[in-house]
Amino acid sequence: MTENAYLIPLLPMFAFVMIVFFMRWNEKLSAGFSIAMILISWVMSLVILFETLGRHGEPYEIYFYLTSFVGINLEVGFLVDSLTAVMLMVVTTVGACVEIYSVGYMKDDPRFSRFFSYLSLFLFSMLGLVLANNFFMIFIFWELVGLTSYLLIGFWFEKKIAADAGKKAFITTRIGDLGFIVGLLMVAFYAGTFNFGGVFDKVSAGLIPAGIVTVMGIFLFCGAIGKSAQFPLHVWLPDAMEGPTPVSALIHAATMVAAGVYLVARIMNIFVGSAEASMVVAVIGLITSFLAASIGLVQNDIKRVLAYSTVSQLGYMIMALGLYGYDTAGGHHSAGYVAGTLHLMTHAFFKGLLFLGAGSVIHAVHTNDIQEMGGLAPKMKITSITFMIASLSIAGIFPLSGFWSKDEIIAATLHHPVFLIVTLLIAFMTAFYMWRLCFLTFFGKPRDQHRFDHAHESPRSMTWPLMVLGFLSIFAGWVAIPWLPHGFSSFVFHGELHHASPNIILMLISTVVAVSGIVLAYFIYYKEKISADKLAEKFRPIYKLLYNKYYFDEIYHLLILNPILKFANFMWSFDAGVIDGAVNGTAWLTIVWSNIKLWFDTWIVDGAVNGSGWLVRQGARILRFLQSGSMQFYVLFILVIVVVIALIKFEFIRIDIHWPVITVVFVLGVTLLGVLSKLAAGSEDAPSSAKQEE
């Protein structure tokens, strides 16, 4: 089965093609078909997972050349190792759940089947990304994922914000990809191949200078920054919530945004090669995580809160991976890699669940604002229960899966006190805002009676996926229970037997932190012992800062977007100036030379040859004067020219009294006489000729 892994992405592609060309008109059929396809690939990836387990995660690679020019090959192929297997599992599972879910959610949407075709396309590219065995392919699917996310965010493109959000997402990630491309170019140039294995060998063999490796790593990481919404390019993710909720669940929580993390994990060998690069990664992750968490504290849009929590969790993973790279480069042992990948998996499940739950809530009350919800728990049991499970999990409460992964992360930060403290702080904040969300949504008394009355539990197609994911977000983490002999950790490290040493104290600390966060939220938002508004009043500046997301969007608009647009406009005007300087040029010229025809100017001036145009026109004037129309003048002119040229030649000759000279002297004298007299005569009828000028 592993050798046929390429089928996994191709099945959704098949679904996409079929839907677009044949099934568009039959909604049920298209939905069913795409779901069937993703289920098949789910099964396949399950099989592959077990096969990989059987191989103890030995990588398995197949590829052939797409095209090859001198020096470098573009190849197509896939690589299955433990990481791939896990990711396949995650993607297919969440994908399947989301597709089933959206049957209910997208019901009676005019573009129902198109939605499913997009979903399938996305799954194709995501799975392809996961399976890719070289930088080139991963980049291709990387971009395709971006495209599909663009399409899906802007799915309801009649809404201007949705369209804007889509554009913003695409361009922002593209900026990240800029770095990615440069990284690829460096890879191609210095490593001479795109194949992961080849590149890693070159790096670990030290064939590439360390500085280059650092720069390369950082540039490649730019891609991750863009895709998984790390600081400073995190601004697009919250806006992306304008898309349909299933999309948010699938793309912007579980899979696509995780692609960045996946990339970092995939090319970890490069980071291992350079401590500096890894440090950068870690720091970026930390900053992001902190910022996002703090922003999430005060947001009121349910999906935005989730979005920020996603960003912060991604930051977690990135930080963990970075730390791993740093420590390993330093020769120490670190749990970061396991932590990152594990959290990647668990987070996919519970965050997916959270979003789907949020979706079903929104489906019920038709608003995103948690201030208008409340007390929904009795009305929609499954949703609320699963939602709370997920919240517990993300808060990291024993023994839910979130607990294990987060614990690993904290363990990874052990040797770096700053990281440790901030991480714990973040964990606290996470617990707090998640439970703020829960309390405000499901408990207390309804703040908007009208919406409350209409609220109802979602249809079955929506609740089943919730339950599946709920199950997973409870138990998925257990594969990594440290006491397991052949646990997750030993799986991701290809078979080398390796126990992440269980660290009871840490576990306790993290649990305490999490619980305290929950309790605080409980007191503020459930018991309302402490008034949130008072707090907000007390910390007004901080509150405003957080509420406005640190003013990132504004700053970007001010510093980057507007200047570029201005510059573009300036360029355009400059170009226009060059092109039809005719317009203004002519205006000026017609004032000066009003007697010249317009088109003559336009073409002479055009292409910025004013000068020559001016000369030409002057010349024309003189010639006009010469072409005076009086024949005697012509005669005179001929004569003058002859004499002048002759004179020019005379300089070369020694003058001795000799017969020809006399002749010439005569001729000259008489001619000059003639000239004078003619000019005298010409002065008389000067006015008439002047009239002719008009």
Next chain:
Amino acid sequence: MGFPLLSSLVFIPIIGMLVVMFLPKERHSAIKWTSTLISVVPMLISFWLLWDYFFNYAGDAAMAYVEGPVSWIPILNIQYYLGADGISIPLLALTGLLSTVSLLASFNINFRVKEYFAFFLLLEAGMMGVFVALDFFLFYVFWEVMLVPMYFLIGVWGGPRKEYAAIKFFLYTLFGSIFMLVAILILYFTSEPHSLNILELRATGSAMAYSLQMVCFIFFFIAFAIKVPVWPFHTWLPDAHVEAPTAVSVILAGVLLKMGTYGMLRVSWPMFPEALRSLSFWIALLGAIAIIYGALVSMAQKDLKKLVAYSSVSHMGYCMLALGAISSVQAITGCMFQMISHGLITGALFLLVGVLYDRAHTREIAAFGGVGAKLPIYSGIMVFFSMAALGLPGMSGFISEFMIFVGAFSALSKIMVGISVLGVVLGAAYMLRMVQRVFLGEFDQKRWGGLTEINFREIVTVGPLMLLTLWIGIYPKPLNDLMAATLENLVNLMAR
């Protein structure tokens, strides 16, 4: 030698032109169909050439299908000498395809039909000729012959400022080509025995004194650069594009611009290696400038067609960047890829803009919005090509740009390449702006309620371009193999 395929490529359209001339003026549909069918023949021939070349000749860099040299004007020993190799064959196919496509696309022309189609066929003949000529005189003749029908096509069937645009195009290009003429004459009299044979003159050119090489190179460069158009010479392009009727701007973008780069690859690059070496940096710099500049300017456009026009300035900038990276085969291959894919994509974009214009009678971007809801298929195709234009993987644009970057990165200053990579983002920016403003957002029901979906003929015109774009994007190997030998040979010549 067998059947003179290349000559037939050139002369069938001319015969077609004569046939069309003798058709009665009123029989519009007859004229349209005749000319289209006639133009199908060279298209098929060119495809067959592609096929045959790929399987029989692709191995070596020598000229295939050589016809002649037949002495034409012995006094100046001007010869009738045609040939095709890896760089001209794909362009021939492109020309054939685009000519037929744009003839199909110009069925909605309905005044002075006869002249229009006659001129169009003449234009096709000229383009084919440029790509197969191996004698400088012949090359120049075709180069110029093409101008006249173009002048008329823009000037008669063009938009409001057609006359200005037409004369501008004509004068600009003529101005360039006189430089080429001088350079040709200098080459002619330097070579011993006097010859105008492009292939033989390669030896002469590379043997010239440095200064003379410089002069000739610059003269040729001016001529070709105006055609490309390289950045400072580009100002004729937007006007010509905006004023020209749809089909003509398709040809203009799809084929005429390629002639500049083709000329560089065929003539001046292998001919004056020393001069090239000392100038390559500046050429690449011009390319980089063009990329950024074109992208920025097209970001500020309000007219759909102008936007596409400037985008092609930016895209040809990639070609120049690649041509600056003389030492790397990747870059040159990328350049060829870029030429072809730009031909396909921009051609299609112009076609689509034309489709919209026929229905809405405006190209003002601001005037539209939410068209996607009304014309799903049309918008789908348009979005597809916009994505291709902004270099989305899986489509030809990406492959070519990527090759160019890889090659240029190894051959040029890293900084320059880094900067020109910015073009990718800017490209995304202006294309998405356009897509969003036109197809997304609110739909103005009462103004655009009457818009009708893209019809079958128009889909037929765009379909093949779509398929090719995808094919090159997904499996570029055949095209690459087709050109590989020739291009390596070229690079070796440049490295002399």
Next chain:
Amino acid sequence: MFYYLGLAAVLFSIGLFGVITRRNVIGILMSLELMFNAANINFVTFNKFILNDGLTGQLFAIFIVVVAAAEATVGLAIVLLLYRNWRGINTDNVSIMKW
């Protein structure tokens, strides 16, 4: 012979002067005749003094006289036309067409 040449030169110059300054077309024609005759004198002179082969110069002179006569006739005819159209033969009027 120098004197003859000088004479020719003087004639020529006078002719020039006349052509340029005369307002009257007849006058111009006459001045032209002067110039022709200057050339004649030259020819004859050269034939006489410098070289003494045959009569080429003389012949040339005779031919010139003939040609000049022909030109004069045509000229006068045109002058007649001029008079018919302008009621006068002053050259200053005859400048309708210019630039």
Next chain:
Amino acid sequence: MEYQLPEYNLLKMLPEIFLFVWALVVVTFDLGTKRKTGSAVGYLALLGLVITGLILIFTGYGRGFGNMFYNDPLALFFKIIFLGASFMAIGSSFGLTHQKIINHRGEYFALILFSTVGMMFLSSSNELLSLYIGLELTTIPLFVLAAFFKDDKLSVEAGVKYLVVGAFSSALLLYGLSFLYGMSGTTDILLMKVNLAVTQLKFEGNIGIILIMTIMLLLAGIGFKLSLPPFHQWAPDVYEGSPTPIAAFLSVGSKAAGLAAFAKIMVNGLYAFYDPVMTPNDWGILVGVLAAAAMILGNVVAIRQSNIKRMLAYSSIAQVGYIMIGMVSFNELGMSSVAFYIFAYMFANMGAFAVVAFFEDKTGSCQIESYTGLAKSSPLLSAAMAVFLLSLAGIPPLAGFLAKFYVFAAAIKMAGTDGAYHWLYWLVGIGLLTSVFALYYYANVIKTMYFSASDSPYKLRFTAPALTVILIGLIGVFLFGLYPEPIMKFASNIPASLGFIID
């Protein structure tokens, strides 16, 4: 001093004689039929030209009247051009003879023929006297023809101007010739080179001044014929005023005659002779400067003309500039290129003038504006006009382009081979740049005919002769653009008859 009579074999002169007689016949025929002959006279004249052409072909090369009369390739080539020019001129003047010239058809055609005879005579004379006579015989009928509309002020003014300026310039030429005769002691151009050298020795090389005078005067005299600036000013006025076919004939025929004279006297007579003061290169540069002036002036001023005849006049001035480039690049390629150029130029220019004449006959207007939208009402006419203009502008594959190419090739070759001639590069540069200017005003006419949406009021129906002329023009322009081989071969013999050794 005793003479031996040179052999007069009149047979060599048969074409001229025949044409002369035929002209007389034409007049008498017209008189004999009481001037009631419609266009029969015209056809008669055409017939005469055709027959002359045939005779011309059958009288081979050879010489008569001592060295006075040569039938060499140069002569033959130019004679063909003259015949062609006058053929097209006559052909395009039928409409004229229907409306304006009711009375004097006979004289009209006869005069054209006479002038043609003069040109032919000139082109094959190799000796100053006969050359001068040929020149006068060419010019004098043209004086009359220019003023042929007796009651049209413009025409008469054209006549007067042409007369005065022409006579004046011929006087200058004559004076120059007299000095030439004085210095060389012979009127035979072939002997001239030798004798000049001898004379130079006799006067210790002090004939410089007089040589300069001579060359100046000759330049002035011939430059007038060529309408080469600064001796051009008569041209626009005369072209505008005189009947259109005559203008055409002037612009091609008498130019060609001037070229022949120039080639004979300056190139053949004076090129081989070297004087430290006035080397051929010196006055070559001088002529080159004049040529540059011609190209610049002609092309620039033509841009602003509103009268198409005037525009064509200026364009023809510019064309002379191009021709002179070939002339002053003193090599065999140059001479043959000149010949080819004038040949190609004949077709294009005569054709263009024929269209103008035809249009003028039908509509009575010469303004460019009145051509608006002509393409729709009469496509063939405007298409022909467009082709002619493009050929004049030098757009391949038309003959005009090949001619330009040939000329520039000659210049660049000379510049490349001889260091003293580097100035030719500049000349070529100017030529090329101005050719872009030229395209502009030609294209402007095309624009007026084609690009205007409004329809032309005139619906023109062809008359047979006009159509013939235009078709001849088209065929010539296309044929010799695509297959110039025979003409070029022929033209490549001409340098030999100008004393160049063909390597």
